[in-house]
Amino acid sequence: xxxxxxxxxxxxxxxxxxxxxxxxxxxxxxxxxxxxxxxxxxxxxxxxxxxxxxxxxxxxxxxxxxxxxxxxxxxxxxxxxxxxxxxxxxxxxxxxxxxxxxxxxxxxxxxxxxxxxxxxxxxxxxxxxxxxxxxxxxxxxxxxxxxxxxxxxxxxxxxxxxxxxxxxxxxxxxxxxxxxxxxxxxxxxxxxxxxxxxxxxxxxxxxxxxxxxxxxxxxxxxxxxxxxxx
Amino acid sequence: xxxxxxxxxxxxxxxxxxxxxxxxxxxxxxxxxxxxxxxxxxxxxxxxxxxxxxxxxxxxxxxxxxxxxxxxxxxxxxxxxxxxxxxxxxxxxxxxxxxxxxxxxxxxxxxxxxxxxxxxxxxxxxxxxxxxxxxxxxxxxxxxxxxxxxxxxxxxxxxxxxxxxxxxxxxxxxxxxxxxxxxxxxxxxxxxxxxxxxxxxxxxxxxxxxxxxxxxxxxxxxxxxxxxxxxxxxxxxxxxxxxxxxxxxxxxxxxxxxxxxxxxxxxxxxxxxxxxxxxxxxxxxxxxxxxxxxxxxxxxxxxxxxxxxxxxxxxxxxxxxxxxxxxxxxxxxxxxxxxxxxxxxxxxxxxxxxxxxxxxxxxxxxxxxxxxxxxxxxxxxxxxxxxxxxxxxxxxxxxxxxxxxxxxxxxxxxxxxxxxxxxxxxxxxxxxxxxxxxxxxxxxxxxxxxxxxxxxxxxxxxxxxxxxxxxxxxxxxxxxxxxxxxxxxxxxxxxxxxxxxxxxxxxxxxxxxxxxxxxxxxxxxxxxxxxxxxxxxxxxxxxxxxxxxxxxxxxxxxxxxxxxxxxxxxxxxxxxxxxxxxxxxxxxxxxxxxxxxxxxxxxxxxxxxxxxxxxxxxxxxxxxxxxxxxxxxxxxxxxxxxxxxxxxxxxxxxxxxxxxxxxxxxxxxxxxxxxxxxxxxxxxxxxxxxxxxxxxxxxxxxxxxxxxxxxxxxxxxxxxxxxxxxxxxxxxxxxxxxxxxxxxxxxxxxxxxxxxxxxxxxxxxx
Numbered sequence: 001x002x003x004x005x006x007x008x009x010x011x012x013x014x015x016x017x018x019x020x021x022x023x024x025x026x027x028x029x030x031x032x033x034x035x036x037x038x039x040x041x042x043x044x045x046x047x048x049x050x051x052x053x054x055x056x057x058x059x060x061x062x063x064x065x066x067x068x069x070x071x072x073x074x075x076x077x078x079x080x081x082x083x084x085x086x087x088x089x090x091x092x093x094x095x096x097x098x099x100x101x102x103x104x105x106x107x108x109x110x111x112x113x114x115x116x117x118x119x120x121x122x123x124x125x126x127x128x129x130x131x132x133x134x135x136x137x138x139x140x141x142x143x144x145x146x147x148x149x150x151x152x153x154x155x156x157x158x159x160x161x162x163x164x165x166x167x168x169x170x171x172x173x174x175x176x177x178x179x180x181x182x183x184x185x186x187x188x189x190x191x192x193x194x195x196x197x198x199x200x201x202x203x204x205x206x207x208x209x210x211x212x213x214x215x216x217x218x219x220x221x222x223x224x225x226x227x228x229x230x
Numbered sequence: 231x232x233x234x235x236x237x238x239x240x241x242x243x244x245x246x247x248x249x250x251x252x253x254x255x256x257x258x259x260x261x262x263x264x265x266x267x268x269x270x271x272x273x274x275x276x277x278x279x280x281x282x283x284x285x286x287x288x289x290x291x292x293x294x295x296x297x298x299x300x301x302x303x304x305x306x307x308x309x310x311x312x313x314x315x316x317x318x319x320x321x322x323x324x325x326x327x328x329x330x331x332x333x334x335x336x337x338x339x340x341x342x343x344x345x346x347x348x349x350x351x352x353x354x355x356x357x358x359x360x361x362x363x364x365x366x367x368x369x370x371x372x373x374x375x376x377x378x379x380x381x382x383x384x385x386x387x388x389x390x391x392x393x394x395x396x397x398x399x400x401x402x403x404x405x406x407x408x409x410x411x412x413x414x415x416x417x418x419x420x421x422x423x424x425x426x427x428x429x430x431x432x433x434x435x436x437x438x439x440x441x442x443x444x445x446x447x448x449x450x451x452x453x454x455x456x457x458x459x460x461x462x463x464x465x466x467x468x469x470x471x472x473x474x475x476x477x478x479x480x481x482x483x484x485x486x487x488x489x490x491x492x493x494x495x496x497x498x499x500x501x502x503x504x505x506x507x508x509x510x511x512x513x514x515x516x517x518x519x520x521x522x523x524x525x526x527x528x529x530x531x532x533x534x535x536x537x538x539x540x541x542x543x544x545x546x547x548x549x550x551x552x553x554x555x556x557x558x559x560x561x562x563x564x565x566x567x568x569x570x571x572x573x574x575x576x577x578x579x580x581x582x583x584x585x586x587x588x589x590x591x592x593x594x595x596x597x598x599x600x601x602x603x604x605x606x607x608x609x610x611x612x613x614x615x616x617x618x619x620x621x622x623x624x625x626x627x628x629x630x631x632x633x634x635x636x637x638x639x640x641x642x643x644x645x646x647x648x649x650x651x652x653x654x655x656x657x658x659x660x661x662x663x664x665x666x667x668x669x670x671x672x673x674x675x676x677x678x679x680x681x682x683x684x685x686x687x688x689x690x691x692x693x694x695x696x697x698x699x700x701x702x703x704x705x706x707x708x709x710x711x712x713x714x715x716x717x718x719x720x721x722x723x724x725x726x727x728x729x730x731x732x733x734x735x736x737x738x739x740x741x742x743x744x745x746x747x748x749x750x751x752x753x754x755x756x757x758x759x760x761x762x763x764x765x766x767x768x769x770x771x772x773x774x775x776x777x778x779x780x781x782x783x784x785x786x787x788x789x790x791x792x793x794x795x796x797x798x799x800x801x802x803x804x805x806x807x808x809x810x811x812x813x814x815x816x817x818x819x820x821x822x823x824x825x826x827x828x829x830x831x832x833x834x835x836x837x838x839x840x841x842x843x844x845x846x847x848x849x850x851x852x853x854x855x856x857x858x859x860x861x862x863x864x865x866x867x868x869x870x871x872x873x874x875x876x877x878x879x880x881x882x883x884x885x886x887x888x889x890x891x892x893x894x895x896x897x898x899x900x901x902x903x904x905x906x907x908x909x910x911x912x913x914x915x916x917x918x919x920x921x922x923x924x925x926x927x928x929x930x931x932x933x934x935x936x937x938x939x940x941x942x943x944x945x946x947x948x949x950x951x952x953x954x955x956x957x958x959x960x961x962x963x964x965x966x967x968x969x970x971x972x973x974x975x976x977x978x979x980x981x982x983x984x985x986x987x988x989x990x991x992x993x994x995x996x
């Protein structure tokens with residue numbers, strides 16, 4: 001399987017997203033240049049973390065106009081899997097691939113920490129290797145991660161099982177609020193109506209090797225491999 | 231060629247010369263070198279290059295005495311960064327640099343551009359940055375102004391490093407009234423490269439084009455280098471326009487473009503336009519290559535119309551590079567820059583004639599003979615004399631200080647120390663830094679040292695900055711030795727063999743005999759420690775004139791240490807992990823109290839001699855610790871430093887807040903020592919390890935000639951620190967100790983939001 005990782009100017013999670021399939025799955029990764037119109041035959045597209053266009057205007061607002069985004073959107077419309085992480089999630093929302101928006105953290109501070117997530121839907125192409133309600137630990141690192149949408153949208157997301165990950169209390173957050181950014185309904189990750197676009201603020205690609213503290217993101221990549229290759 | 235003054239340039243007068251920070255002697259030297267009166271442009275160039283910041287004129291003779299060689303040192307001092315080999319054809323480039331003065335007047339931009347500058351120093355060596363560290367000093371957090379500076383500096387560091395995508399993996403933050411008004415902001419960067427990709431900033435090849443790359447040149451930061459070379463005063467805020475403004479997004483593009491350029495083979499040299507901008511980068515590259523250069527300022531891409539050669543040469547606009555390309559490869563160079571949406575313009579060339587020449591179209595506005603512009607800068611070795619105040623402080627006996635009534639309960643003292651912002655958890659700080667990007671961080675901030683893995687190998691590098699300025703103040707020589715030894719000890723605690731250092735010498739005004747004494751003695755102490763521990767100096771930075779209206783800051787020679795972890799299996803953390811493990815103290819306790827955090831925090835006294843340091847014992851300790859770690863017998867290791875033994879034990883129990891550990895400890899073998907010295911004294915050469923096999927650790931220590939004592943047992947679920955000292959029994963709840971340690975800084979910083987604080991902070995800014 002081939003993973004295509006888009007490099008926008010200012011992307012900095014592209015390297016980690018590039019390495020994860022290679023190191024954790026022994027699968028192939030290619031970088032996709034933002035000025036190109038070619039997905040190079042990628043089966044899965046990753047919109048990585050970082051500060052595309054320096055977060056100018058607002059995070060993701062300029063990157064959505066990059067030439068490659070036409071191809072990414074077409075890929076998503078065809079039902080192709082898109083994994084949108086952190087800044088990628090922001091871009092996906094700006095591009096209309098996912099509903100809602102990511103606003104400044106409630107603390108107004110950038111937060112980097114390992115965070116506990118609960119898997120709310122283990123029946124997606126991204127989460128089939130997790131157990132429903134499973135608690136996992138995955139790093140976050142963002143300043144604009146407060147998921148926001150109108151009540152109707154939030155109700156629909158909940159009703160359709162589109163809320164995939166939620167911030168949840170565990171021992172790491174024992175002494176403080178477990179929701180690190182003030183996201184509505186503790187939402188950390190959602191899928192599109194068709195289930196093929198996942199947007200999430202936490203970084204599963206930074207959690208595929210126990211030597212770095214957590215390998216809880218590995219199952220996400222394994223899920224994709226299992227379901228997409230099948 | 232004939233040099234002509236530009237119409238409209240001011241006439242050179244003694245007042246103008248003085249305004250440019252040149253002494254009469256230095257000006258005479260300049261006139262002698264030129265054989266005529268300088269133009270305004272030439273005066274500007276020399277004022278920048280001969281500033282303390284660029285020329286190291288008060289420190290160079292001392293720096294020359296430092297050891298710089300080891301078989302694995304590929305690049306020592308004199309380049310943008312030092313480089314050491316780490317095996318498998320790989321190398322790391324690393325350097326530390328200060329941004330103290332800018333941060334004092336504009337904390338956010340000052341700190342941010344400090345990070346930007348040190349990143350560029352590393353990636354111009356051909357290295358991809360893989361880690362950032364920072365070493366910060368502020369006044370007391372009780373002051374609203376200090377909270378404003380602290381919050382601004384942390385946000386500036388975070389926003390810049392986070393955006394570029396380089397993890398900030400370690401650092402230190404110290405709060406002490408000595409740094410009031412003149413914070414220290416030192417940033418260190420470490421990069422990884424293949425040995426054959428090592429790039430140097432040496433201009434060569436007559437006819438090769440000189441290309442300006444990256445951001446356009448504006449009017450910001452003009453005279454930043456000179457600003458950094460004078461005492462801060464009430465008037466310094468008026469010089470805020472001399473602080474540069476950073477753009478980390480452009481930096482990220484510049485990083486990628488520069489690495490692509492270096493690997494393309496189209497260029498022969500590259501250097502950051504840092505302090506003194508175009509002037510220093512072009513003059514230094516020419517001097518290193520012993521070639522001539524000509525620069526045409528009309529060709530420099532400018533942000534605004536009408537910039538003069540003087541401004542273009544001295545601007546410190548950020549995110550710019552100067553490149554010497556191979557003749558005929560200009561188009562390829564421009565092509566790479568365009569790919570990254572950056573500008574590139576040929577602005578000059580390498581010439582055979584041994585001159586440094588600046589033209590503005592047809593007019594020659596500055597011309598210096600050969601490389602004398604760089605080499606003719608005078609050096610100074612001024613009078614050195616120890617301050618009588620320091621002598622008398624050092625001579626005072628800490629044991630003569632009566633205990634406070636509350637100290638009858640040593641746990642009261644322990645809690646007070648854990649609440650000290652210098653000792654307390656810095657999570658409030660490092661949570662604002664992305665420390666997991668690039669998926670290399672094995673141990674991030676909060677540990678004894680950071681560990682960053684080297685992908686494709688089983689190895690890692692261990693990184694740490696260290697310096698206790700109070701020790702250096704009380705005894706510069708011993709204090710500097712301790713700074714090196716403690717950095718080495720920290721690196722060993724995580725499983726790394728100390729390899730080499732970069733240093734950042736933060737001192738006051740060297741023209742004051744007591745300051746020059748501190749500088750001279752501290753460099754001597756550093757030399758002794760680096761020789762004893764086999765860690766050469768590969769480069770660094772000197773920041774002088776760190777003064778506020780009440781005097782100099784503590785002399786603070788920050789050490790940035792790089793060590794090598796030979797196997798990821800050796801990586802060791804500080805926190806206790808396992809119920810029933812034995813707790814072993816390597817090293818010995820003493821009756822020393824001088825210079826301690828205890829005296830400062832509990833008694834508001836800075837007196838006594840700092841702890842004694844035995845460099846051979848430190849080397850033995852490092853050897854024993856590494857042997858025990860490699861033998862697989864060590865489950866955790868943590869060095870004893872600020873706050874002494876009691877604080878170190880408490881940290882091992884509660885550093886990992888999600889997994890608090892209890893412990894039973896018996897210190898009866900030292901019951902004859904004064905209790906406060908035993909618990910809170912800062913004797914050197916001590917490490918606390920936990921182990922499932924105490925006998926093995928004791929045997930390794932015995933063979934290595936290091937005293938080792940089993941002092942207790944980890945009790946995972948007791949929730950208590952239980953300590954016995956002879957007939958004395960102490961019991962404390964780990965939860966309450968953890969609350970003090972982890973919440974101290976967040977609670978103080980919450981106060982910043984009060985309207986009164988904001989008003990106070992903005993009052994003192996304007």
